[in-house]
Amino acid sequence: MLVGLVVTLTVGAFALSDNGGQKAACVARAIGSGVSFGHIAQVCGMR
Numbered sequence: 001m002l003v004g005l006v007v008t009l010t011v012g013a014f015a016l017s018d019n020g021g022q023k024a025a026c027v028a029r030a031i032g033s034g035v036s037f038g039h040i041a042q043v044c045g046m047r
Contacts, residue, residue, distance in 0.1 A: 007031065 011024045026044035035043050 007037075 007027075011027050023044060023046065027040055030040045030043050031037075040046075
């Protein structure tokens with residue numbers, strides 16, 4: 001449950017930033033594809 005809350009807050013923060021919708025969609029796709037949480041930033045180009 002705690003992991004779900006953290007993911008929800010993280011995706012929400014991305015959604016409120018510039019290009020937030022695209023970033024949130026990328027994070028959601030990455031999670032759905034089984035990408036580990038540590039690699040999501042690299043996969044979605046957030047660094």
